[in-house]
Amino acid sequence: xxxxxxxxxxxxxxxxNEEFDSFVGISDEEFxxxxxxxxxxxxxKIIQQHPRVFIKEKVLTAVSGKEKxxxxxxxxxxxxxxxxxxxxTGDEDDYYVLEEDTIKYRNPGVTGNPVKYIRLSGQVLxxxxxxxxxxxxxxxxxxxxxxxxxxxxxGETSPGLGYVTLNTGGTDxxxxxxxxxxxxxxxxxxxxxxxxxxxxxxxxxxxALEVVSCNNDTLVVKSTTDTVSLxxxxxxxxxxxxGPDASTHSELDETVERYLISYCSWKxxxxxxxxxxxxxxxxxxxxxxxxxxxxxxxxxxxxxxxxLNTWDDWSV
Numbered sequence: 679x680x681x682x683x684x685x686x687x688x689x690x691x692x693x694x695n696e697e698f699d700s701f702v703g704i705s706d707e708e709f710x711x712x713x714x715x716x717x718x719x720x721x722x723k724i725i726q727q728h729p730r731v732f733i734k735e736k737v738l739t740a741v742s743g744k745e746k747x748x749x750x751x752x753x754x755x756x757x758x759x760x761x762x763x764x765x766x767t768g769d770e771d772d773y774y775v776l777e778e779d780t781i782k783y784r785n786p787g788v789t790g791n792p793v794k795y796i797r798l799s800g801q802v803l804x805x806x807x808x809x810x811x812x813x814x815x816x817x818x819x820x821x822x823x824x825x826x827x828x829x830x831x832x833g834e835t836s837p838g839l840g841y842v843t844l845n846t847g848g849t850d851x852x853x854x855x856x857x858x859x860x861x862x863x864x865x866x867x868x869x870x871x872x873x874x875x876x877x878x879x880x881x882x883x884x885x886a887l888e889v890v891s892c893n894n895d896t897l898v899v900k901s902t903t904d905t906v907s908l909x910x911x912x913x914x915x916x917x918x919x920x921g922p923d924a925s926t927h928s929e930l931d932e933t934v935e936r937y938l939i940s941y942c943s944w945k946x947x948x949x950x951x952x953x954x955x956x957x958x959x960x961x962x963x964x965x966x967x968x969x970x971x972x973x974x975x976x977x978x979x980x981x982x983x984x985x986l987n988t989w990d991d992w993s994v
Contacts, residue, residue: 679935681880681926682825685713689939693946704949706827707866709942714825716941717928721822723966725754728973733760734820740764740812745786746801747814752923756800758819764792764804768813779805822929823882826919829863830855830897832875834914842912844901850890853897853912860917867892872922873899875912880927883912933972937965 679685686709690696695704724731736750749756763773779794785805791812792804802816832842833856842853855862867873867889875884890898897918919926928938940962947955 679928679930679932682710682713682827683926685935685939685942686710686827689942689946692939692943693950695946695950704946708949709946710826712942712945713938715945716938717822717825717930719941720930720934720937720966720969721754723970724973725758725819727970728975729758729819730760730975731973732820732822733817736816736818738814738816740792740804740808740814742810743789743807745803745805745807746798747804749800749802750816750818752821752823753800754819754821757797759797759802759816760819761817762795762802763815764808764812765815766791766808766810766812768811773815776804821923824921824924825928826921826924826926827863828860828917828926829867829873829920830892830918831858831860832856832912832914832916832918842914844884844887844912849901851887851899851901853899853918855895855897855918856914862892862894864892864894866920867897867918870920872920873897874919874921874924875916876919876925877913877916880925882923882925883916886922934969937962937969940965 686706689709690698697703698705721732732754734750734752738747740747749759753759762776762778764776765772765774776792776795779796781796781798781803783794783805784796784803786807788806789809790806792806792808794805796803796805802814804814833854842851844851868891870889872886872888874882874887876882887899890900892898917926928934930938940958944955944958944962947958
């Protein structure tokens, strides 16, 4: 899928909103909001009908006597868990499936090898609580990264050095910004709590960098840790985008780009009180139905009855 700026250009042409400035016309910020609304809407519709489309796996470390474990920050609606497994040793061969239970059967204070899990307010609770160290393997529906424009470009830290090394603790980090075809959007950056750094294709290089200050030449962020940084080195020419988990490119398939364009165009036409908005809404509804249906899993293979490893199997 094309980066967000190009999609916005297409929508401006389509809705005849190409002329704008700080005082006249519709700003890019509204387009950004509507396109993110479109992405959130279509992902929710897809998950409702095809829950396994956006599955992601993550392994958590279990702690002896600890009952509660936070779900990953990108878990859709902070509760869309598909499967939980536990390994008392951390070895792949020792994972067994935990059964889901309700809060009524919570059993705090009892330790052993977990048999069940409970979902509660962005966490999973293990019952019984682990009696030693182990690992928890989660499969959950991943929330798509939010979309944003390129707000600034990273320059060299010093002549001849083509990258910035992020601090891993202690002092704040200064990222030099370079004058380029992209002007530094210091006001928008300064108004946001977090930014991400991405490359020209939208690949995330660092996430959830907490903003301290920004001007035309520098961006100051708090020192980062391995939990929020995907790369300790930020190459010259990388881009700044707004939000703790954002990119310039959507993770959806390129065939879904037409829906983001149509949804945003419909919102803009409504805002302009255009008579075309009703027709655009009808086309949008049919497009949504078609795209959601296309995400159905192909099931031409022979379907076998699944065989699950349970705690009883592991304990034999």
